[in-house]
Amino acid sequence: MWFIVVYFLIVLFVIEIAVVLMWATGLEYPIARFQVVSLLTGTGFTTSESELILGHPVRRRVGIFLILFGAFSLAVVISCISTVLAPDFHLLPLSIGAGILFAILVVLRLPATKRYLSERLTRAFQQTFELQELSIDEVLLCEEGDAFVDVPIGKRSRLAGQTLDQVCKELKDLNVLLIKRGTVTIRDARMHTPLEAGDVLYIYGNEAEIERRFAGELADKKSMETDEKHAASLL
Known part of the structure; x- marks a missing residue:
């Protein structure tokens, strides 16, 4: 029984x-805890927050370590339960391992260590890893108010029939990176392609500016998403 208790302590420390x-x-504590438990148990990792894990090297x-x-x-716990009556639990080595993990946890919880790790993992690692390994949030969203948004062009949109050359004359602090038309991605000719x-x-660009300039399109997008959720709930 003590073997199982000590091993659960090890899991807790991990x-x-x-x-x-x-x-x-850079994750918030509640999100970090939920995702760690999800990864460790293999459950609940289907939320949109999972992208925060997958998009960061x-x-x-x-x-990966938590999954493994x-x-x-799980194999150890099953083995322990099946041999709970065995005389040799190897409790001493396991206790030493738990003690080492506890010491590591205490060091990591120190304010100085947390400050160092926060700076190290949010800045230095961004310089170490290749740009393509980083998430869009870390590459583009550098300042408060920055946003990367997909804006669909609906049938009622005032932009239909116009080109981005015409539209962008009115845009301030905004960059249209590409046009997605079905399975086709338009980049080079995006400025001169009539929108459909x-x-x-x-x-x-700036989120407030995007919401102001594309208020109608974003309202239609939200309405469409609401309708899709309602239709899905009826299935």
């Missing part, structure tokens, strides 16, 4: 260490 590391990369590595450790832990209903603009 969770807390992983939460601190995830937090140090350090978080992905921590996530979770699978190993069904097109999707991928826009980078």
Whole structure:
């Protein structure tokens, strides 16, 4: 029984260490804890917040470890239960391992260590990893108010029939990166291509300016998403 207790302590320490590391990369504590537990148990990792893990190189590595450790832990727990009456639990080595993990957790919880990790994992790692390994948030959203938004062109949109050359004369602090037309991506000719209903603009810039300039299109998008959710709930 003591073997299982000590091993659960090890699992607890691994969770807390992983939460601190995830937090140090910029995640909020509640999100970090939920995603760590989800990864470790293989459950609940289907939320939109999972993109925060998959889009960050350090978080992905921590996530891979947690998935493997979770699978190993399940095997250990099953083995422990099946041999609970065995005389040799190897309790001493396991206790030493738990003590080491506890010491690591205590060090990671120190304010100075947390400050160092936060700076190290949010700045230095961005310089270490290739640009394509980083998420859009970390590459483009550098200032408060920055946004990367997809804006669909509906049938009622005032932009249908216009080119981005015409539209962009009115835009301030906004960049249209591409036009998505079905399976076709228009980049080089995006400024001179007449927009059609069904097109999707991928826009980078100030969020308030995007919402102001594309209020009608975004309202139609929200209405369409609401209708789709309602239709799905009826199935």
